Amino acid sequence: MTRSVVVTGIGAVAPGAVGREAYWELLAAGRTATRRISLFDAGAFRSRIAAEVDFDPRACGLTSAEIRRMDRAAQFAVVSAREAVADSGLDLAAGDPARLGVSIGSAVGCTMGLEQEYAVLSDDGRNWLVDHSYGVPHLYGYMVPSTLAVEVAWTAGAEGPTALISTGCTSGLDAVGHAVELIREGSTDVMVAGATDAPLSPITSACFDAIKATSPNNDDPEHASRPFDATRDGFVLGEGAAVLVLEEKEAAQRRGARVYAEITGFASRSNAFHMTGLKPDGREMAEAIRVAMDQARIDPSDVDYINAHGSGTKQNDRHETAAFIRALGERAYQVPVSSIKSMIGHSLGAIGSLEVAACALALQRQVVPPTANLHQRDPECDLDYVPLTAREHRMDSVLSVGSGFGGFQSAMLLARV
Incomplete structure (x- = not known):
């Protein structure tokens, strides 16, 4: 018999709102979080606006070592995962780690870390041949998107199936869908699932500028993202993460979990x-x-x-x-x-x-x-x-x-x- 799957925990790091409750309050209020880009000098670009996260990794509980090791996208994912697990009320350490899995989606992986390191290694693009010795110790982790899922697995203590799902802009849906299937088929009992991306960098802006997909409404960033409006002129880039705790329904009900x-x-x-x-x-x-x-x-x-x-x-x-x-x-x-x-x-x-x-x-x-x-x-x-x-x-x-x-x-x- 196919098992049912429920959401028992939610964590979010979103533009204008770090944390699940702040995120919902922003949405319910209809408040926009789009603004001029502050993470880098966007003056040369056609679109100079984005929805940025006001994110302080130390205030969110990350250690200096974690901040040094992890790209911004990984930091978002880990902070969201910790909130989701706490929200679920599950004691993951008390369960079988082999029955706990992770499914994380990302379209562009560790874009910010890679671009920053390339700038250092190439002297801001002046040198074609780069000296790898100037790279950060964890540069390899930036190159391999699956490290995003690994960081969440380490955080949760998950020893079951762990995957990075990258299907472009459907990655977040597909990562959750993959997690649901693993629980339904009986491969896991609990999944920590969601997605993260921190793409706000010059290379991303240049790519979307080239196809004129993003809004050039730089003088009014708050109103630049206008889905279904006759005057819309492109999307506004954003960043963030959301992670869910998914459980088999009967097990969640037996433990008296709050089910979303x-x-x-x-x-x-x-x-x-x-x-x-x-x-x-x-x-x-x-x-x-x-x-x-x-x-x-x-x-x-x-x-x-x-x-x-x-x-x-x-x-x-x-x-x-x-x-x-x-x-x-x-x-x-x-x-x-x-x-x-x-x-x-x-x-x-x-x-x-x-x-x-x-x-x-x-x-x-x-x-x-x-x-x-x-x-x-x-x-x-x-x-x-x-x-x-x-x-x-x-x-x-x-x-x-x-x-x-x-x-x-x-x-x-x-x-x-």
Whole structure:
């Protein structure tokens, strides 16, 4: 018999909000955390804005040795994991470490550490041949993205399956989905799962500038991320992490755990079409939604809220609007849809786990977070996008979707327990 999986712990490091409760308060208030980039001199770039985390690693409990060893993305993941484990109430040391696993997603790995070290080794790019002896002792760890999952496994004492999932901007959803499958099949009893990315560096800005994907609204960064708005002009980069503790449902109930939500369905598809382009009909995302609903044994009438990918590009917003209508039919016009990227930007691989965390909190509190900055809806995006203000709403089942470069399309369903 397939085992059910529930969320019993949540940890978050997000722009404008470090910690789970601060994160939810930001979302419920519809407060934006986008601003001019301060982590490096962005003056030469087309887009000079981002959603940065105000992060003090020492205040978050990291030691000097951990700070020296870990890239910013790893620090985010470890801090989030520690919060999630504490929130779950589990005594991980008392359990079988071989039955505890880790699944962490990341799109771009240790970007900041790698770029900083390359600048040092190459004398800011002046030298083609670099002297490795100037590198930090843990440079190899920056090169291997799986070290992000390893750091979380060390933190949790996990000796079960440990994986780094990198599927672009769906990495956070897919990492949680992978963890759910491991529990369902009986390979583990508990998973520490989520995603992290800290991509705010010159190389990332240059890459997105080149394809003009990010917003150039540098004079008004607070209102630059405008999913589904007719005046939107690209997404806003972000950073952050969210980690969940997932448990087999019956075991969680036996120990009297507080349960945020049950994860009832997950599916992923690829459009096999283009590295950055999307087909306008949204067929692959719609198929992922349909399979996830079949897994959850629900139909469109049971979906009470959709947490959209909602990046704020015209191509994406229209693509997923078409996918919702294709998958849900008339129900798509009755269900509130919102994008939290309007508030915390797009943290690439991390955003999917931040969105799953937001869905679990929304289910627990029966409040739909808003789409900030939505003042003039795109006529081609004709659903209820919950503009500007959070909304109390009865929810038993919510859908979260992700869309990533490479054609990745993922869908996850969470239910109230």
